[in-house]
Amino acid sequence: MEEVKVIGFWASPYVYRVTWALNLKGVEYEYQEEDVFNKSDLLLQYNPVHKKVPVFVHGGKRIAESTVILEYIEETWPQNPLLPTDPHARAMARFWTKFGDDKKPDFFGFFKSAGEEQIKAAKEAQECLKILEEHGLEDKKFFDGDKIGMTDLSLGWLAFWLEAMEGAAGVQVLDVNSFPRLHAWIRNLKEVPVIKENHPDQTRLLAYFKWLREMYTKPATT
Amino acid sequence: MEEVKLLGFWPSNFVYRVIWALKLKGVEYDYIEEDVLSNKSELLLQYNPVYKKVPVLVHRGKPIVESCVILEYIEETWPENPLLPEDAHDKAVARFWMQFASPDRSPTFNAFFLLPTAGEEREKTIKDVLETLRTLEEQGLGDKKFFGGDSIGLVDIVHGWLASWFEIIQEMVGVKLLEPNTLPRLLAWVQNFKDAPVIKDNLPDYNELLAHMTRVWS
Numbered sequence: 001m002e003e004v005k006v007i008g009f010w011a012s013p014y015v016y017r018v019t020w021a022l023n024l025k026g027v028e029y030e031y032q033e034e035d036v037f038n039k040s041d042l043l044l045q046y047n048p049v050h051k052k053v054p055v056f057v058h059g060g061k062r063i064a065e066s067t068v069i070l071e072y073i074e075e076t077w078p079q080n081p082l083l084p085t086d087p088h089a090r091a092m093a094r095f096w097t098k099f100g101d102d103k104k105p106d107f108f109g110f111f112k113s114a115g116e117e118q119i120k121a122a123k124e125a126q127e128c129l130k131i132l133e134e135h136g137l138e139d140k141k142f143f144d145g146d147k148i149g150m151t152d153l154s155l156g157w158l159a160f161w162l163e164a165m166e167g168a169a170g171v172q173v174l175d176v177n178s179f180p181r182l183h184a185w186i187r188n189l190k191e192v193p194v195i196k197e198n199h200p201d202q203t204r205l206l207a208y209f210k211w212l213r214e215m216y217t218k219p220a221t222t
Numbered sequence: 223m224e225e226v227k228l229l230g231f232w233p234s235n236f237v238y239r240v241i242w243a244l245k246l247k248g249v250e251y252d253y254i255e256e257d258v259l260s261n262k263s264e265l266l267l268q269y270n271p272v273y274k275k276v277p278v279l280v281h282r283g284k285p286i287v288e289s290c291v292i293l294e295y296i297e298e299t300w301p302e303n304p305l306l307p308e309d310a311h312d313k314a315v316a317r318f319w320m321q322f323a324s325p326d327r328s329p330t331f332n333a334f335f336l337l338p339t340a341g342e343e344r345e346k347t348i349k350d351v352l353e354t355l356r357t358l359e360e361q362g363l364g365d366k367k368f369f370g371g372d373s374i375g376l377v378d379i380v381h382g383w384l385a386s387w388f389e390i391i392q393e394m395v396g397v398k399l400l401e402p403n404t405l406p407r408l409l410a411w412v413q414n415f416k417d418a419p420v421i422k423d424n425l426p427d428y429n430e431l432l433a434h435m436t437r438v439w440s
Contacts, residue, residue: 025338048361049322049357049361058311061311063311063314063318064318065317065321066317067317067321068314068317068318068321069314071309071314072311072313072314075310076310077420087295087298087299088281088282088286090294090295090296090298091286091291091292091295094288094290094291094294095286095287095288095291098288098290098291099272102327131272135271135272135438138352142310147381188272
């Protein structure tokens with residue numbers, strides 16, 4: 001069997017997309033932790049263009065960019081499919097993954113700001129969340145239907161990471177009254193065995209985001 | 223025959239991505255021009271409620287939006303004349319380059335479009351754009367005629383905006399980067415791309431596009 005390796009960082013939701021996918025398909029892999037604040041030569045060699053994690057290695061060949069890796073995993077290990085078979089449904093799955101990634105600045109702006117700016121940024125985040133709730137998730141259990149799929153993995157950051165960011169920033173954007181469906185989806189996601197057994201430690205994540213936020217909101221020094 | 227419709231806007235390079243893919247595969251479609259700047263149709267708002275943008279591909283009555291999502295849909299639905307490699311790893315490499323330096327996701331290109339006339343920021347932006355294009359040229363294209371190898375593929379289609387649109391932007395901001403001494407292989411690629419049979423017959427009129435972009439920018 002060809003060797004599978006994931007180079008990752010414990011706090012990265014992009015890395016978890018990949019490890020969740022592999023776990024859901026029962027693919028064994030070796031995990032290598034990377035300190036993204038002190039990048040190794042190996043990472044710089046494996047991902048010279050972006051110098052980021054995750055990097056996926058299969059049979060010696062490397063792939064970077066989490067959504068590209070997910071598509072590769074789906075094709076290479078077809079068991080327990082993470083994309084629907086219907087072509088239009090596949091397109092919708094890819095659309096919502098892209099939406100989550102393209103709207104990143106709008107989703108996370110509140111975390112990097114303070115005061116008036118933060119209030120405005122929180123509103124922008126909620127507008128994006130509303131679109132996900134009403135157009136993306138609608139009445140479904142998971143984004144891609146009855147069972148967990150690629151879109152759920154790509155939006156998995158809503159489940160664990162957003163809560164920690166809200167805690168660190170002292171502001172709630174995903175409140176249960178405004179977003180009952182997303183809250184139900186988060187509960188369902190966390191119950192999936194692979195997800196339940198594989199997610200970052202919440203206490204550690206909160207501390208990490210508190211530290212990160214200090215860096216972003218520190219006033220400039222001369 | 224199953225009906226295929228494309229909602230578009232003639233100056234949009236994202237719309238052209240879809241046109242090129244459909245034509246390369248010989249798929250017939252009805253084109254509907256949308257006045258996106260001043261008068262979006264009810265149809266567009268119904269088909270793309272999230273972004274309200276073109277292109278929108280409608281197949282079997284169902285809309286698909288976002289050009290890269292549409293390209294993947296086209297590739298899967300009409301497998302003739304494949305635009306992605308067959309090998310899974312090569313396909314992953316292609317998808318990687320499709321995501322790289324896309325004008326809609328790149329703050330570097332945005333900064334270039336709004337290039338200040340002088341100063342440190344101008345110099346830094348020019349440097350960043352050049353570095354990005356160099357990476358695309360050296361690591362994406364390499365010695366190949368097209369990103370897809372001997373023939374055009376999805377990566378070429380995604381970077382097709384470099385053919386007319388970027389040329390015009392260069393003219394507008396007064397900075398020429400696609401030069402024989404600066405980016406020789408990418409320049410050669412632009413020429414090969416524009417000369418390719420389907421592309422040649424499906425490019426917006428240069429002067430009309432220049433007039434439109436100048437108007438929009440000011």
